Structure formats: C-alpha cells, structure tokens
Amino acid sequence: MKIRALHVKINMKKVIVFDLDGTLLDTLEDIAISANFALKSLGFQAEEHDKYRYFVGEGVFKLFENIFASNPQEKETIQKAVGLFESHYTKQFHQNTTLYEGVSKMLTFLHARGFKMAILSNKPDSFTKMCAVKYLRQWDFEVVFGVREGVPRKPDPSAALEICELLHVKPEACYYLGDTMIDMQTANRAGMIALGALWGFRDEAELREHGAKYLLKTPSEVIKLLTEV
C-alpha cells in the first residue's frame, strides 16, 4: 500500500506550462524597438524601453492601448500601430532576445525529471511559435500556444484548460510559471498552481497580490521546488 501511495505521488503534477515573454525569454528590447518604430511611423513619440515592462502582457492590441492610456486613440490608429509593429517585429524578434540565465538548465532538468512542458503566451501565435523555434527547439514542448483567432487571451483560462485536455491532465496537477499578474490570474482561474517568476518584467508585490502560490527568484529555485514533486 505504501509503495503504491508513493508511486501515485511521484506521478502527480508532472505538467508545467510556461509564459514566454519575461519568463523564458527576455524579449523586452525587441518588443520596445518594434513598438517604438510603429509609434514613430505614426508621428508619436517613442517610449522608454523600461516602460514596456508594464505595457507588455496582454497582447499587441492592448500593448498600444496601454501606451496610449493617457492619450487615447481611435481603434483604427491602434490597428495601424499593430500592423506596423507586427511587420517590424518579424525581422526584429531575434536581434536582442535571449533566454534568461538559468532557463536552459531548468528546462533540461524538468524534461529529465519527466515533466511534460507547454508554452502559453499572449504574444500572437505566429510570433510565439517563431520564438519557440528560434530559442527553444532543443527542448520538447508538447503544446505551444500564443493568441489564436477565436480563443480569448489570458487571463481567460480557456487556452490553459485546452492544454490540460490535450495533455490529459487535471488543472490542479499543472504548474503555471509566469511573471505578471495576468499569468497568476490565468493559473488561478484555470485551477493550476501559480508560480511567480521574479526575474521577469514585474515585481513581487504584483505577483503576490494576484495569487502566486510560490515565488521564485531564479530558475534554479524552480528546480529546487520541483525536485520534491
């Protein structure tokens, strides 16, 4: 009986879903450069790169809505900015983007440990897949989802729950690692275990306030936490 119980424990919670921007990849510079290109092309002022930490997180349309928060623009202008951003980012996305320190070791460890891994991002689906191919192809990700036509973006839990179905796992047996309140809300709404990555775009207070179950300062701390599982 004891051995069986141990076996069940070892096989629980073996799925981890990752956010992309600010969690696996430091994409801030390239996003800021492409968004500033769009702003300048439309006659607006460029924004400081560091401000993009707070503009990013809810998809490209919302990125520009956030930039224009104090100077709201017509939907048509935002659509134009999105179009300019997307065509620029296609060439820009790999210029400055890097894996965060320790991410490579973490992914190798989790894979070796038998975790199934997935990515769920609010980046457009095509860019999410482009980034995964460029930077993460040496690891196996069972599912890679960005924002897809007809599927509500995070913090709506639909896509997270779809990943659970595809991987035949209950949400409560999944970890979700992300760096913004959107990720913590997504994890909690889906019923997953919310892991807050403190090396990304936002701070500890935000992640705590929005329901991080564990806060991790580095990818090595993720290894330590999930070693016990």
Ligand SMILES: O=C(O)COP(=O)(O)O
């Ligand atoms: O590009 C965004 O808006 C956010 O992307 P993320 O969900 O991977 O953080």
